[in-house]
Amino acid sequence: MRWKIVCLLLIAVITVENTCGQQIALLKYRGGGDWYANPTSLPNLVKFCNNNLGMSLSEPATVEVGSKDIFNYPFIHLTGHGNIIFSDEECRNLRTYLISGGFLHVDDNYGIDKFIRSQMKKVFPELDFVELPTNHPIYHQKYNFPNGLPKIHEHDNKPPQGFGLIYEGRLVCFYSYETDLGDGWEDFAVHQDSDEIRTKALQMGANIIQYVFTK
Numbered sequence: 001m002r003w004k005i006v007c008l009l010l011i012a013v014i015t016v017e018n019t020c021g022q023q024i025a026l027l028k029y030r031g032g033g034d035w036y037a038n039p040t041s042l043p044n045l046v047k048f049c050n051n052n053l054g055m056s057l058s059e060p061a062t063v064e065v066g067s068k069d070i071f072n073y074p075f076i077h078l079t080g081h082g083n084i085i086f087s088d089e090e091c092r093n094l095r096t097y098l099i100s101g102g103f104l105h106v107d108d109n110y111g112i113d114k115f116i117r118s119q120m121k122k123v124f125p126e127l128d129f130v131e132l133p134t135n136h137p138i139y140h141q142k143y144n145f146p147n148g149l150p151k152i153h154e155h156d157n158k159p160p161q162g163f164g165l166i167y168e169g170r171l172v173c174f175y176s177y178e179t180d181l182g183d184g185w186e187d188f189a190v191h192q193d194s195d196e197i198r199t200k201a202l203q204m205g206a207n208i209i210q211y212v213f214t215k
Helices: 002-018 041-052 068-072 088-099 113-123 181-185 195-214
Strands: 025-028 061-064 075-080 103-108 161-167 170-177
Touching: 025 068, 041 181, 041 195, 061 068, 068 088, 075 195, 088 103, 088 113, 088 161, 088 170, 103 113, 113 170, 181 195
Parallel strands: 025 061, 025 075, 075 103, 103 170
Antiparallel strands: 161 170
């Protein structure tokens, strides 16, 4: 049985590392939260990365937490405002994906903090979210953010924070809190953010993508 588990993990590693790596995905989850929020955000981020980082990302896909298809994407993005529920099987699938080389970016669109923390604790019972220092490489890719995450939307008027889950020395999940990067990635007509705000949001998003694709 132990050998079977090892084989499955090796297959997962090979799957994640050997995919063409040129597509990212939005994570669909259960529980009632609006996983589909910010429909224009990822397409705009993809376009920004292609134009400014010289990447060739295709249009983002949508993948369910418990699907084996999750291993086709080196980067998955989760957002929303409400409740999130991962089943035990989904937790196992997500954990295997993340420890096998995958990466999860969670962007609080306002209101998911207590839900995502409890669900990720089910995925990694042994880990806690830790705030990343401002000198972490994720803030210093092509674009330099010496003070960490930029503030995009006010929400509770708290400072933005970037948290991480670190498994065996590797950042497997980055959680952007009290900033709402995804809102800044959306079409101008949605929130009518200034060009400066939208540019900061897209640059930070590009940093996350570049960090994942080049680490």
